Every structure is written in structure tokens, then in C-alpha cells.
Amino acid sequence: MFSGWTQAGPTVAAAFGASLVEFIEALTVVLAVGAVRGWRPALTGAGLALLVLLGTVVLLGPALTRIPLETVQLLLGTLLLLFGMRWLRKAMLRAAGAIPLHDEEAAYAKETAGLRALGGARTGWDGVAVGAAFKITMIEGIEVVFIVVAMGAAGRSSLLAAGAGALAALLVVIALGLLLHRPVASIPENTLKFAVGVLLCAFGTFWVGEGIGLAWPGGDWSLLGLTAGFLGVAWSTASFCRVGSPA
Amino acid sequence: MRWAAAIWAEAVGLFVDDGRLAVLVVLWIAACALVLPHLPLPAPAPAVLLFAGLATILVQSAVRGRGR
Numbered sequence: 001m002f003s004g005w006t007q008a009g010p011t012v013a014a015a016f017g018a019s020l021v022e023f024i025e026a027l028t029v030v031l032a033v034g035a036v037r038g039w040r041p042a043l044t045g046a047g048l049a050l051l052v053l054l055g056t057v058v059l060l061g062p063a064l065t066r067i068p069l070e071t072v073q074l075l076l077g078t079l080l081l082l083f084g085m086r087w088l089r090k091a092m093l094r095a096a097g098a099i100p101l102h103d104e105e106a107a108y109a110k111e112t113a114g115l116r117a118l119g120g121a122r123t124g125w126d127g128v129a130v131g132a133a134f135k136i137t138m139i140e141g142i143e144v145v146f147i148v149v150a151m152g153a154a155g156r157s158s159l160l161a162a163g164a165g166a167l168a169a170l171l172v173v174i175a176l177g178l179l180l181h182r183p184v185a186s187i188p189e190n191t192l193k194f195a196v197g198v199l200l201c202a203f204g205t206f207w208v209g210e211g212i213g214l215a216w217p218g219g220d221w222s223l224l225g226l227t228a229g230f231l232g233v234a235w236s237t238a239s240f241c242r243v244g245s246p247a
Numbered sequence: 248m249r250w251a252a253a254i255w256a257e258a259v260g261l262f263v264d265d266g267r268l269a270v271l272v273v274l275w276i277a278a279c280a281l282v283l284p285h286l287p288l289p290a291p292a293p294a295v296l297l298f299a300g301l302a303t304i305l306v307q308s309a310v311r312g313r314g315r
Contacts, residue, residue: 078276081301082262082269089265089309098313143261205301209294212280217291226298233302241313 008161010223011151014199015165017192018087018147022140023173028104028183029136032111035181037129045133050170053141060149061159069154070211076153077207083146084200091194092234096241101190104183144169147200153207198234202226268308275300 026046034042064072093099118128148166152159176184205226209216216222263269279300283293 074276074280078273079262081272081276085268085272085301085305085308086262086264089268089305089312092309093312096309096313139257142257146261201301201305205298208276208279209297212276213284214293214297215290216294222294229298229302230305233306237306237309241309 008158010199010203010227011158011161012165012168014196014203015147015151015162016169017165017196018200019144019166019169020172020187021189021192021196022143023169024104024176024184024187024189025102025107026137026140027173027177028108029111030133031177031181031183032108032115033129033133036112036115037126037132041126041129042133045130045135046137048130049134049137049141052138053145056145057148057163060145061152061163064149064153065155070213072153072211073207074211076150077204077209077211079146079204080150080200080207081204083143083150084197084204087193088197088201088230088234091190091197092238092241094190095194095238098241104189108183150207151203194234194238198227198230201230205230265308265312267311268304271304271308272301275304 030042030046033045064076090099094101115129115132144166148159148162151162151165173184202223206216206223218225275297279293279297283296286293288296
């Protein structure tokens with residue numbers, strides 16, 4: 001179950017880090033919509049999507065507590081592992097130089113060019129702009145919802161911890177958007193994804209183990225061991241895969 | 248139905264990037280769930296086996312991805 005900072009700390013950190021990355025990607029497109037088509041439709045689309053996402057968490061979170069805990073842990077642990085390994089694998093390959101880093105400035109330039117091609121700002125309802133802001137906030141936000149629900153699989157307190165992490169990330173990104181009015185390109189996105197991928201894999205493995213009834217040495221403390229294990233494996237593999245090293 | 252297909256593709260894309268990685272993870276978890284609870288192994292060994300299998304799958308997927 002959920003016992004203090006051994007789980008709450010990593011839960012808040014993973015939910016915050018993962019949500020930060022996703023919200024920054026959404027912010028890039030919302031800023032592009034605002035700059036080209038106007039701020040009202042950009043904020044309307046993003047706000048509507050956030051409401052839908054919040055409703056999803058409110059409905060899904062408590063519903064999961066009615067399913068037997070072992071089943072939820074096995075199912076969400078498996079999904080968390082698939083999700084976390086996808087992130088971690090990509091972050092490892094980016095760290096190794098095998099695939100290019102994600103570039104928020106380039107994404108912003110591409111998005112603004114695409115929106116300009118559809119015409120400038122309009123008075124009244126701008127379906128294209130609202131739709132674009134809604135779609136990107138939903139796409140990135142669904143990942144945040146999954147992370148919050150999966151990280152909160154242990155019960156109400158862990159769900160609250162994961163939700164608090166995601167909410168903090170949302171507030172940080174909103175503040176950055178208001179301050180900068182530019183895409184947030186200066187954060188070390190791949191390092192963040194690497195770290196969050198490690199945490200998601202550690203949590204996923206822990207939940208799966210709990211779900212199939214394994215005894216973890218040290219109980220919740222084994223989460224720290226799993227985190228160190230995945231970090232060591234991912235770090236050494238990224239170094240081994242570094243472009244230029246022999247295949 | 249195009250929107251439904253797009254949502255489905257988006258949902259699958261959340262979890263599956265390298266199909267082989269996803270299949271191996273699910274198979275390893277299934278094998279661990281079916282076998283480990285019935286093996287007469289001392290306490291930390293089943294947990295270590297679960298982790299070791301997952302770490303191996305991750306490493307081989309990344310090494311394979313480097314070559315693409």
C-alpha cells in the first residue's frame with residue numbers, strides 16, 4: 001500500500017516531471033495558435049480540454065478503487081511499464097545520439113507556419129483555432145491522466161500525490177507561458193524524460209510484483225532499489241549505444 | 248469513424264512504439280505471474296528475476312533501435 005515518503009516522494013516527482021514535459025509540448029502549440037489566430041480561441045480550446053481531462057480523472061480514479069487492488073496493480077503496472085519503457089527507450093536513444101532531440105522552437109515554427117497557411121485571426125467563433133488548441137491539450141493531457149491514474153493505483157493518498165504533482169506542473173507551465181510568451185526550449189527535456197522514464201519503469205515493476213504476489217525485499221524501500229537498477233541499466237546502455245561506438 | 252480510428256491509434260501509441268518490446272514485456276509479465284509464485288525460490292529471487300527480465304528486454308530493444 002502507500003506508506004509515507006518512500007512512495008509519495010517518487011510519485012509526486014514522476015507525476016510532476018512527466019506532466020511538465022507533456023504540458024510544455026501542449027504549450028508550444030497553444031502559443032502558436034494564440035500568436036497566429038488570437039488568444040481567446042487558444043485559451044478556450046485549451047481550457048475546454050483541461051475540463052474534460054479533469055472530469056476523466058475524477059471519474060476514473062475513484063472507480064479504480066472498487067476493483068480488487070491486486071488486479072488494478074497488475075493491469076496498471078503492465079501499462080505503466082509499457083508506457084515507461086517506451087519513454088525510457090526513446091530517451092536512451094536520444095541521449096546516445098541515435099535519434100534527434102525534440103526541438104520545441106522547431107515545433108513552434110512548424111505549427112505557426114501551418115496555422116498561417118489557414119489564415120489569420122478571426123472575429124467570432126474560430127473553430128480551427130479552438131480545435132487545434134483543444135486537440136493538442138487533449139493528446140498531451142491524456143498521457144498526464146494516464147500517469148496520474150496509474151501512479152495513484154495504490155489508493156486515495158497516492159492518487160492525490162500524483163494529482164498534486166501534475167497540478168504543480170500545470171501551474172509551472174502556465175506561469176512560464178504567461179512570462180515568456182515563447183516555447184519553453186531551455187529545459188533539458190531529454191534528461192527529464194530519461195529520469196521520469198526510470199521512475200515509471202520502477203513503479204510499473206513494483207506494481208506488477210505486488211499484483212502477482214511477490215515479496216519485495218524491504219517493502220516499499222525496494223522502489224528505490226528498482227529506480228537505481230533501471231537508472232544503472234539505462235545509463236550504461238545509452239553509453240554503449242552512443243553513436244560512433246562499435247555496433 | 249475516422250476520428251474513432253485516430254483516437255484508437257493515439258491510445259495504442261501511448262504504450263507501443265517498438266512492437267517487439269511491448270510483446271516481450273507482456274509475455275515476460277505473464278510468464279512471471281504464472282510461474283514465479285509456484286517456484287520454491289527464496290524471498291528476493293522472484294523479484295530479482297522479474298526486474299532482470301524487464302531490464303534485459305529494455306537493453307535489447309535499445310541496442311536494436313540504435314542500428315535502425
